[in-house]
Amino acid sequence: MDPLPPSRPRRPGERALRDLGFPPRPELVPSSVARFPDGGTWRTELPSCEGPAVLDAVLAESERLAVPLHRISQGSGVWMLTDAEIGEMVAACEARGAELTLFLGPRGSWEQGGGGRAYVSSGPRARGRDQLAQCVEDAERATGLGVRSLLVADEGVLWTLHRMRAAGRLPADVTFKVSALVGPVNPASFSVWERLGADSLNVPSDLTVAQLAEIRAVSAAPIDFYVEAPDDLGGFVRIYDAAELVRCGAPIYLKFGLRNAPALYPVGRHLLPAAVESGRERVRRGRLVLDTLARLGADEGMSPIGARDPGPLRRFPDEPAPVMS
Template identity: 80%
Template sequence: MDSPDGPRAPGEDALHALGFPARPEPPPASAARFPDGGAWRTELPSCEGPAVLEAVLDESARLDVPLHRISQGSGVWMLTDDEITLMLAGCAERGIELSLFLGPRGTWEPGAGARAYNASGPRARGRDQLAQCVEDAERATSLGVRSLLVADEGVLWTLHCLRASGRLPADTRFKVSALVGPVNPVSFSIWERLGADSVNVPSDLTVAQLAEIRALSAAPMDFYVEAPDDLGGYVRIYDAAELIRCGAPIYLKFGLRNVPGLYPVGRHLLSAAVETGRERVRRGRLVLDTLARLGAGEGMSPPGSSDPGPLQRFPTPPHPPRRTP
């Protein structure tokens, strides 16, 4: 039986009454928390431009779905300066962190290998794409963006070195994309040490595997409660309470399956981007309602929270590394 003082597992009371055997011992709970004391925050992904943001903010107010972070997937380079400024203003007004993807990635360039080998697809191919990601980061931060989505460990380390050296603002945060999410405790901790301030893990990981990651690292974890089809299409609404219990500090991401691909977005996909944005908010309401019914709705970070807390880093070199002749 579950403790009367804590959240309940869905359906277990009924099964116990019928004489079913007790549940197996659950994985250990995480004692780690965000600096504000919260165990979990919320994220709305795939918010592709000002029109989608306006719809998402309207729906989140209508359905009372608090959002700590809103992220975009097409990339900084697919937005004008005015569009970025509009999105920043809309998020700042509501105390929401805006995270923009760094644009150039292997699947969008001529090399066929990036499409043939999924592991290399989202990464920055060659020096030029690495430099283009840096250009994206410098442009975005100059406009006021302080959260950037990264899908390459080389790009992440380069940006972290630029942040450590003062070339990028010290309060810039880097979020590791679900496209390259780690699947074991050591790889998760390596991304943290390379400069990540939160790390997206694949949504097919078990709760026990999340607890294993937590035993080694306290870095914030990002997790699609509902994953897009190209990330597996998993729907884990009933797991949300255990995701929080074992994965804290964690961002619950309100994704959506059964939707057309949106990246890179444009006017030709605007109606789909807007409507799927609204539905992602509704999916968030379903998650929050389920948590409340199970007695697991407490412990969310206060609105406006974004600080990841102190994290472990590899030492950065005093100067950019150079190849010895």
């Protein structure tokens, strides 16, 4: 039996407009009936948490402002952290029931082939066999240190890691998250990324609620969505849309990003004060999102803290590669 769709949240300002004689707003976008395995419709994510010092500040601020965090993600990459730093972050997140996600490996825009270009050829993707192998190295190292969620920006890397997971070369409970840098923008591409091994997928924050519903109609894979996007991802601020994002996009991770913030990648001690303060402000932005959901009567349905299972998803079959003579 299909689950019942969620109740419709109150739309901002609609009661006043109706009382002034405005015609009702047309209801055209269907509600999602998909759910996380725990029955929840939404979870939270705090992105760009670059290292233990930033993580400590974020966790303290999330406790102070009562902002629950299901997932905390990092963007500089596994290779920018020492083993001790990764271990410290794993332990801190485990103690709070938060999933730690680390970005994989070098990316095309960072290597020698990226110098002096007037265009971006491979961008965040892994450029050449060596960068593919380096991402694999990052994945093996991170999972060996206890990380169970990896952020991927290349479809070849994703398919390779999924095959390794299926073969037992990576832990069976490791999950793969598709980066916002390559997020799919239509139902077909979203479905392809899911079948390549993705367990949750960032989509661009300029997609309409109707476009999210189109994606949800073909896939139950969790959507990751910047409610506030950083400037290099468009700088969109969609706090008032959060209730509709949940209603039409569930299961969904609401990401608390930050526009008008300094660039941090790759982070280091020279950027630490900005990284810490940006992390604290992302938590405050999360509080704004949660308060808005509550005012609109749409704050029910959050997954319990500690939930990370994406549920059963569809995959391409793995076939042996042909032998090239």
